[in-house]
Amino acid sequence: MTPKDKNQKSAISKSDAVYRTLKRAILDQALAAGTKLPEDSIGERLGVSRTIVRQALARLNGEGLIELRPRKGACVAQPSLEDGRNIFAVRRALESLVVDSLIGKLTPQQIRQLKTHVEAEDNARVNNKATSIQLAGEFHVLLATLTENDVLSRYVTELVSRSSLILSLYGRPHSPDCAVSEHRELIAALAENDREKACALMEHHIDAITTRALLTKDSEKDFPDLLAAYAKEEGL
Numbered sequence: 001m002t003p004k005d006k007n008q009k010s011a012i013s014k015s016d017a018v019y020r021t022l023k024r025a026i027l028d029q030a031l032a033a034g035t036k037l038p039e040d041s042i043g044e045r046l047g048v049s050r051t052i053v054r055q056a057l058a059r060l061n062g063e064g065l066i067e068l069r070p071r072k073g074a075c076v077a078q079p080s081l082e083d084g085r086n087i088f089a090v091r092r093a094l095e096s097l098v099v100d101s102l103i104g105k106l107t108p109q110q111i112r113q114l115k116t117h118v119e120a121e122d123n124a125r126v127n128n129k130a131t132s133i134q135l136a137g138e139f140h141v142l143l144a145t146l147t148e149n150d151v152l153s154r155y156v157t158e159l160v161s162r163s164s165l166i167l168s169l170y171g172r173p174h175s176p177d178c179a180v181s182e183h184r185e186l187i188a189a190l191a192e193n194d195r196e197k198a199c200a201l202m203e204h205h206i207d208a209i210t211t212r213a214l215l216t217k218d219s220e221k222d223f224p225d226l227l228a229a230y231a232k233e234e235g236l
Contacts, residue, residue: 014048017236019056021046026065026076027164028130037066037074046236063161077165084166088210091159092203095140098156099186099202101147103195110146111191117142118183125180136179137164163209171212178208 022042025031037057039050046053057074060066066074079087106114117139124132137160144156182205189198 014236015052015055018042018046018048018052019059021236022056022060023063023065023161024130024134026060027134027168029168031076033076033078033169035076037076039073048236063158065161065165079162079166079169081170084163084170085210087159087162087166088206091156091163092206092210094152094156094159095143095202095206096199098140098144098147098152099190099198100195101149101152102143102190103198104193106146106190111187114139114142114146114187114190115184118180118187121183122180132179133164136183137161139179139183167209167212182208 022031022037031037039053039057043050043053057066057068061068061074064079065077067077068074117135121132121135121139124135140160141153141157144153147153182201186198186201186205189201
């Protein structure tokens with residue numbers, strides 16, 4: 001590998017870490033809706049260039065988690081409840097399509113992969129609620145990825161991120177036990193190639209998530225230091 005290739009790989013790795021750091025901070029509401037995201041401040045705090053920060057912000061914008069405003073910079077997105085209803089309506093339709101696409105196509109190895117993921121959810125639900133919620137969303141992304149339909153996977157990934165933001169802003173507390181049990185039931189239906197049951201389970205699951213959208217108060221935090229804990233986990 002040439003020095004140029006190494007530098008490019010390092011830049012991509014750092015950009016991924018900055019993206020994950022900001023995403024977690026947003027979904028945990030450490031960065032509240034409407035918070036400005038100045039490239040220079042973020043770069044200085046995380047020890048990376050503005051170019052790397054800009055790349056991470058572009059990914060977050062693509063997932064609907066931030067807004068890039070001409071001549072005003074970036075800020076954390078502020079979706080309304082109406083936005084939330086629209087997002088979940090589209091997600092319900094697309095995730096039903098995901099399930100329908102997987103019937104009769106999942107291999108034993110892929111079924112094991114899904115079960116392993118849910119086991120990780122189950123292990124996290126007691127000791128790390130934030131990780132449990134994150135893994136619950138990633139379960140849906142994994143399902144979409146297994147369809148091998150890149151367009152469907154991309155849109156589901158975006159919708160999962162957007163709905164996670166909606167829930168962090170408006171959602172009432174939920175039991176991780178529900179997500180784990182419902183995910184296991186869905187896997188069982190997929191393993192049995194039961195299209196009708198699997199689609200019904202997915203629709204019920206998304207409906208249950210949608211009903212948790214309730215207004216909660218916003219929290220305000222000091223911007224300069226709130227990224228430190230998230231950045232530490234990413235090795236920044």
